[in-house]
Structures are given as C-alpha cells and as structure tokens.
Amino acid sequence: xSFKIYLVEDDKNLNLILSTYLKKEGWxxxxxxxxxxxxxxxxxxxxxxxxxIMLPDIDGYKIIKEIKSVTPHIPVIFISARDADIxxxxxxxxxxxxxxxxxxxxRELVIRTKKLLERVYGSNSEMLIISPYTxxxxxxxxxxxNELINLTSKEFDLLDFFIKNQxxxxxxxxxxxxxxxxxxxxxxxxxxxxxxxLRKKMPELNIxxxxxxxxRMIKS
Numbered sequence: 001x002s003f004k005i006y007l008v009e010d011d012k013n014l015n016l017i018l019s020t021y022l023k024k025e026g027w028x029x030x031x032x033x034x035x036x037x038x039x040x041x042x043x044x045x046x047x048x049x050x051x052x053i054m055l056p057d058i059d060g061y062k063i064i065k066e067i068k069s070v071t072p073h074i075p076v077i078f079i080s081a082r083d084a085d086i087x088x089x090x091x092x093x094x095x096x097x098x099x100x101x102x103x104x105x106x107r108e109l110v111i112r113t114k115k116l117l118e119r120v121y122g123s124n125s126e127m128l129i130i131s132p133y134t135x136x137x138x139x140x141x142x143x144x145x146n147e148l149i150n151l152t153s154k155e156f157d158l159l160d161f162f163i164k165n166q167x168x169x170x171x172x173x174x175x176x177x178x179x180x181x182x183x184x185x186x187x188x189x190x191x192x193x194x195x196x197x198l199r200k201k202m203p204e205l206n207i208x209x210x211x212x213x214x215x216r217m218i219k220s
Contacts, residue, residue: 003028007022008052035055035058038063042066047127048076049075053079071145072146077096142202159202205217
C-alpha cells in the first residue's frame, strides 16, 4: 500500500533528504514546513505524521494535541534536536508512537516508519483513510476512531464503489450493476435506499445527490 505521510520539518534541506528516503519506499510524502500549515491539514489526515517538536511558529506539542483530538488513531513519530527525557516522556503522554532525537540517520527513520506502519495497519492490510473514517478493504471493516461501524455486505460494496470512483458522477444504473450485478431484475430505488442507509451510518462522507441521475462522492 502507498501510505500517505505528512513530514513536518522546518529545515528545508533536512526535509528534502528525509522525504527523498521515505519516497523511495513507495510512500506518498507531503513536506510541511510550518505548524500553521500542519494544523490546516488535520482534517485531511495521512496514515502517519512525522512531526518536529521545534517549529518556528507553533510547537509540535500543540500540533499533536490537535491531531489526536481529531484523529486519535493516526500514529505520530516525534523528532527533536533536544535529546531530553522530558521531551520523550511528554511526547508519549500526548500520544506519539515513537521518538527520534537529532541527529539521526535517514535510514533509521525509514526503518522506524516501516515498523510503525506495519504495527498499526498490518503488513498485508489494505487500509484507507477517508476522513474521519479508517477502512480496511481486506477485512471489510470500517472504524471511526476506535469504534467499529457495522456495515452490511451491500453497504460496504457501495462504499467501496464510491471510494474507487471518487469525484465521478455515477448513475443509478452504474451503481446497480456494480453492487447488485447486471443480472439484477428490480427497481433502481434500491440504490437510493442503500445510499440513505450508508449516509446514516457514515454521515461524514460527502456524497452528493445528482438529481435525475445518481450520486457522486467528493474526495475529503
């Protein structure tokens, strides 16, 4: 899986070096240089934050508090130029999953990142983040934080179809053929009923109704 990672580090040279190493693993890495920029992205979460404590505008402690208040299940690696026990302990208390003191080898960050992603998401899982939901395609489970959302088989099939076709206008006929199969004989009103049920269970999904046609799920 191509995990999405936010790397929050104000040193541009170090950010470039670390992101280059992380991208070599096939991960999607976004470089962030200020605390304000990080806070603006909290509602569009990655699978992992790599967060420097010492930033020029907002310290990493405030940022991790905001991250964990919105997406408590998203892991965070703290990095800091201060190798103080208090930083490590406070970071763990605030919810960080690992801590690296500068200077460190970029390869060490890659190894720690890989192990953390495998521990949180599983080495063979297919995890997706559709804010604020975590979706495991392999086990067909959906969570909001630590709470499991119980979807029926058809509801998950509809969710999966929407996810794979985000931002596309989908007709009722397309949805009907995908979820029920092209040999289904019945009214397309079942599509509207299934969408209604999915919206009720996952109200944060941005599913638009295209009147007279069908539906579209907007990327979060």
